[in-house]
Amino acid sequence: MPTLIRFLGLHLATGLAIGVIVASLMIWSNLAGLKDLLVEEEHPFVAIFLLYAFNALTFGSVSMGVGVMTLPYDGVCDMRDPNDKDDHGPLR
Incomplete structure (x- = not known):
């Protein structure tokens, strides 16, 4: 598997795990009465x-x-037009 795909997959899996943990903590701590709403619901599985x-x-x-x-980038990122002769102040 290419390195960048593996890199993105690792970050995706980490984010998915954090999202599941946050949702679990929201239900467990009864944030804004969420757990009470889910318990009273007839079909809570869709909401969950x-x-x-x-x-x-x-x-x-x-x-x-x-x-x-946050990937490291070693090159110079100069997106300006080299033919542009206008004065850009301290940017040049």
């Missing part, structure tokens, strides 16, 4: 599934984004 799925999706995406944004 959505809570876990969207937390996992959010934290997985954030974890992948943080992983990509």
